[in-house]
Amino acid sequence: MQCILSALKAESDPLINFFKLKKDDSYSFPFYKKNDLCLIGIGVGKNKIEKRIFTFLNDYNSRSLQFINIGIAGGKINNSEKGEIYLINKIKDENSNENYFPDLIVNSNLLEHSTITVDKAIVDGGGDYNCLVDMEASEIYKVCLKRVLVHQISFLKIVSDYMDEDVTSISKKKINSLINEKLPEIDTFLKKYKNLQEFKSSILGNVDLVWISRARSELNLTETQYHQLLSFSRGYRLKNPNKKFEDNMILKVYSKTERNKNFKNICEILSA
Amino acid sequence: MKYFQPNFSHIYVERGALDYPLSQIALKKFSKSKVIEVDHYKDIFNRTGQDFQVQKKSMKLILAKKTEPFLYPASEMVQEFGTPNVYYNTPILNCLYNCDYCFLQGMYSSGNMVVFVNESDFMDAIKIKMASLNLTLDPMVVSISYNTDIMAMENIIPMASRWIDFVKTQKKLLIEIRTKSALFSLIKKMIPHENVLLSWTLSPEKIAEEFESTAPPFNSRLKSAKEAVEAGWAVRLCFDPIILFDGWFEIYSQFLHEVFREINPSKVRDVTLGVFRMNKDFYKRIKKREPTSTLFYDNYEIKDGVVSIGKKERTESLEKLEELLSEYLPKSKILIWK
Structure with missing residues (x-):
């Protein structure tokens, strides 16, 4: 504006x-x-x-x-x-x-x-x-x-x-x-x-931000994890301008151990 | 449509800097530029709320008079050439180029360039320092192109040639002029001097295109370095930073082959090797601004205040390259930041 x-x-x-x-x-x-x-x-x-x-x-x-x-x-x-x-x-x-x-x-x-x-x-x-x-x-x-x-x-x-x-x-x-x-x-x-x-203009689009927000709330990410996710997501978007953030990357988790495992997995996919 | 003002559309001049010969050279060169008087260069260079990358779209020139200190001890992130007396100075702040991995974007809040026009004060400081050092074995080494690319500015402000003239008057002084420029032709007529080290940073074409897009392409740099070697200058080749990516080793192998097909390795003084690394505060400052280079979104480790690739991967990669390079040069000529 x-x-x-x-x-x-x-x-x-x-x-x-x-x-x-x-x-x-x-x-x-x-x-x-x-x-x-x-x-x-x-x-x-x-x-x-x-x-x-x-x-x-x-x-x-x-x-x-x-x-x-x-x-x-x-x-x-x-x-x-x-x-x-x-x-x-x-x-x-x-x-x-x-x-x-x-x-x-x-x-x-x-x-x-x-x-x-x-x-x-x-x-x-x-x-x-x-x-x-x-x-x-x-x-x-x-x-x-x-x-x-x-x-x-x-x-x-x-x-x-x-x-x-x-x-x-x-x-x-x-x-x-x-x-x-x-x-x-x-x-x-x-x-x-x-x-x-x-x-x-932001590297991440609105759809990307919705996905990140979903990951944050469903995995109950810590503040540090959230910022790491943002960073990896930006790298992913720069390297893959047209690829979607896949919904199935975010799993249903029932413990911090599962959360951390899923988070690590997501980071690996995004930084590959 | 041209959206941005050309570089140096505006020249900011400190009141006390106007009469220096270098100021007059710059003002003559850019006679159509708008000249704006400032009390102190920091009033413009250190303003709050600047955007380094936006300013890089239309860099302004600031002519100023530096006050002490005129000399700094070299950073640990620089290969130290096996001598204890390594220093750098800052005749220019910031660079004509804007490489993705450059620490300057984290060091300075401004994308504009400051040229300190009181060159004799810089030179006098070196003389004073030399008098206080024991230089019987080793010379004093000064990098004059640490926070800039002084050679890239040679057709604007001929500082490199003036520094070369100065070195010729000092027996125990070695200066390093590190560059990515293709402007060797501008000093080609000068007689080579053994105490002037011309260092070219070379990267494979793929890396140069992606991460050094504002610098001259690989082939132009290689041509300049080759001319310097053939003219008899002491030339260092800097393969730094090495960028690791899928297939990096093949690309770098091919690249080194190309380099040493053009340049006789026995005539090169030495080479340097190092991966991407940066002071952690600079790195954090850059990341905060959401940079658009993929370099800033890789996995790094922070150790002793330095952000870089993890030690294991770094060492393995550099050792592989060292082996490869040793096909062309003795290992004693390969300086590595590990």
């Missing part, structure tokens, strides 16, 4: 419309979903990010989950262009001075920039800031990294102003238009980014 994180309703609306996402009212915050794509409204600034993402993760936790922060940012007139979309390659948190580096694996063809995450909007032209300025990226990175890997978090920022406007004062219409203009690039990025998910 891919999960878009956006701060403002004006940023979310074009994305919701384009991807035809449907509102899910079971959450106390803006949450939209369709098939394998969803969107969480995380609000402006850092405050609500952790709670909303973790609430979402209670229901949708998977190994291949990807978070994509999409939103507007302030830019600098000499190194960015209003309306342009940038893939973020470095995030600095102004408060802590910590730097964060998203992985850049996917061949996106997007321009890149670094961003600094600030607590208050910069409206004085940006002074010494030589990168983009946003209000959420560092917190999103930190929060998401508690649950997913670095390559599962990406940041796309569209320059809305040259640090001369408060984000809350930029008109909804202008923000809608900025996002709308870049929907084709966003769509392409999401599609390419999705390809990374296949690297986290």
